[in-house]
Amino acid sequence: MGFTKEVMLFLSTTTVLSFFMITLGATFVYKVGDDAGWKMGSANLDYHTWAAKKFFHVGDILVFQYDRAQDNVLRVNLPNYHKCNAANPITTYSSGNDSITIRGPGHYYYISGFPGHCQTGQKIDVRVLKVSPPADLPSPSASPSPAPAAASSSSTTSAHLIAPSPISKSSAALFTNNGLGLGLCLTLFMFVVSADYLL
The missing domain is CATH 1.20.58 (Methane Monooxygenase Hydroxylase; Chain G, domain 1)
Known part of the structure; x- marks a missing residue:
């Protein structure tokens, strides 16, 4: 030959x-809650279980879809996640179709800021795996927590095709x-x- x-x-x-x-x-796009989306009292949906079955990586995109008159999304720290405290969020999203790119490894905590919603289970802990870059690429700064997202009172909307997670590009x-x-x-x-x- x-x-x-x-x-x-x-x-x-x-x-x-x-x-x-x-x-x-x-890179994957995850619609949080799949077909149920982001809402209080979603039948047969436990956001903790939903997130635990996923393998999130840096660069993946989380999409929260909800009725903006009935809900929002707050990124909070761990103590406020456990207490469902919406008083001091890291970032607030309220478009009804929020597209959030994961910027670093660690845990990202999101809750609904509407009264009573978080307490009934409308909160999610997104654990992002730390993957080492190839040896020829510069390493990001070593930090156990995710890089903070830019504070914003509004959100960006997704230009990506959204379907049940994960969606591969x-x-x-x-x-x-x-x-x-x-x-x-x-x-x-x-x-x-x-x-x-x-x-």
Whole structure:
């Protein structure tokens, strides 16, 4: 064929690693609460359970959709999250279609600021995984808490297509969020390596 086993091994390894790097760089858009959205007393929806089943990463986008006359979203610190204290939010969102980009690893705490809503479970703890950048990229400052978002009394609206979470901006990114990316890459790599040595 004109290719040596070493060249075939190099090409197959490069292909597998490239695919894996594409999946790592993917960004997801999560509609908080999926079809139920962000509202008090959503039937069969526990925001704590909803968030615990997701794997959030830096760069992902949270979308809160709700009736702005009936609700809002407040980003708060941990003590105010536990106490449902809406008095001193870090940031207030009130557009009814808030799109929030995750800027750093750590926990992000959101509650409804409308009276009684948080107390009935309308609050969410978004845990963002810390992923180390490649060695050739500068490291962000090491901080156990997320980078503070710019304070704002209004919010930005989403220009992204919204659907049940997660929504991938890359078709290859589907594998990242459900843990199949690494397994698929390793399986493909082993298949190619074994095929090269059987020739």
